[in-house]
Amino acid sequence: MLVTFWGTRGSISTPGPQTEKYGGNTACVSVRQGSTIIIFDAGTGIRELGLRLMREYERTGAPLEVHLLLSHTHWDHIQGLPFFSPAYLPDTKLNIYGSPKKGRFLASILEGQMDTEYFPISMREWGSRVAIREIRNHCIDINGIEVVSEEQHYHPGGSIRFRLSSGAAKIVYASDVELDAFITGRPADKNKKVKAQAAAYKAFIQDADLLIGDGQYSTEEYKRCVGWGHTSMPVLAEVASECGVKRLAVFHHDPQHSDHYLDRAAHRLSPEYAEGEDPMSLFWAREGMTLSVS
Numbered sequence: 696m697l698v699t700f701w702g703t704r705g706s707i708s709t710p711g712p713q714t715e716k717y718g719g720n721t722a723c724v725s726v727r728q729g730s731t732i733i734i735f736d737a738g739t740g741i742r743e744l745g746l747r748l749m750r751e752y753e754r755t756g757a758p759l760e761v762h763l764l765l766s767h768t769h770w771d772h773i774q775g776l777p778f779f780s781p782a783y784l785p786d787t788k789l790n791i792y793g794s795p796k797k798g799r800f801l802a803s804i805l806e807g808q809m810d811t812e813y814f815p816i817s818m819r820e821w822g823s824r825v826a827i828r829e830i831r832n833h834c835i836d837i838n839g840i841e842v843v844s845e846e847q848h849y850h851p852g853g854s855i856r857f858r859l860s861s862g863a864a865k866i867v868y869a870s871d872v873e874l875d876a877f878i879t880g881r882p883a884d885k886n887k888k889v890k891a892q893a894a895a896y897k898a899f900i901q902d903a904d905l906l907i908g909d910g911q912y913s914t915e916e917y918k919r920c921v922g923w924g925h926t927s928m929p930v931l932a933e934v935a936s937e938c939g940v941k942r943l944a945v946f947h948h949d950p951q952h953s954d955h956y957l958d959r960a961a962h963r964l965s966p967e968y969a970e971g972e973d974p975m976s977l978f979w980a981r982e983g984m985t986l987s988v989s
């Protein structure tokens with residue numbers, strides 16, 4: 696499976712000279728295996744991915760089939776969707792999976808974003824064949840890749856994490872979750888429900904070849920952002936290492952974090968996990984970066 700980061704930023708896009716290296720586009724990651732195209736989230740990064748797919752379509756003439764997995768419908772995870780060019784091609788089959796929220800259908804939330812008050816083109820004008828499927832705790836098969844989804848509660852409104860398995864290779868995408876709120880602390884301080892949530896998260900990421908995880912804050916910043924639904928970098932790294940994750944991509948960078956800041960964070964934290972019996976490669980996800988997972 697080839698994994699490419701198209702948007703690594705959380706909350707809001709942050710273009711500019713301070714974010715050139717890690718990128719300013721919001722959440723979007725593609726996973727490709729043969730002709731299968733799976734995408735995590737449709738933040739502003741999906742626009743550039745769409746243009747790449749259009750060039751491939753123009754070159755080969757092969758119709759595109761895309762599987763888009765939405766962790767949730769906060770803006771930074773859906774705002775690029777109206778600019779996803781393949782959605783306007785009659786040849787394209789666009790499968791969207793995500794969770795309904797607060798009693799509203801997923802389709803109506805996505806349509807709302809393209810209401811005439813917000814965007815000049817309505818979703819009905821997409822030429823592609825669109826199928827929207829609501830999932831929460833499901834296991835589905837996409838061309839031989841097993842996709843498991845599980846609800847995450849520690850984020851305002853909730854979110855979903857996903858695990859892709861192909862052969863022995865495992866990729867987990869678990870963004871927008873506040874691990875500090877339910878994983879850290881003494882076990883005696885936690886009630887049964889919280890302990891069960893922590894155990895479920897750990898089981899989900901256990902032995903992943905690649906974990907793409909929410910690491911928005913430093914420890915100091917987190918103290919000012921309790922309850923906002925995001926994790927501190929050291930806690931993410933600690934839990935991932937404990938669960939035998941082989942590569943950890945810190946993701947959903949804070950809009951205030953410059954390239955310089957993220958470089959310093961990487962410099963401080965990565966060496967801690969590079970050695971020992973069970974080393975973990977810890978890095979900060981960068982727009983345009985591609986990794987092979989097998």
Ligand SMILES: [Zn+2]
Nearest residue numbers: 705706771871
């Ligand atoms: Zn987000």
Ligand SMILES: [Zn+2]
Nearest residue numbers: 767769850871
């Ligand atoms: Zn969110």
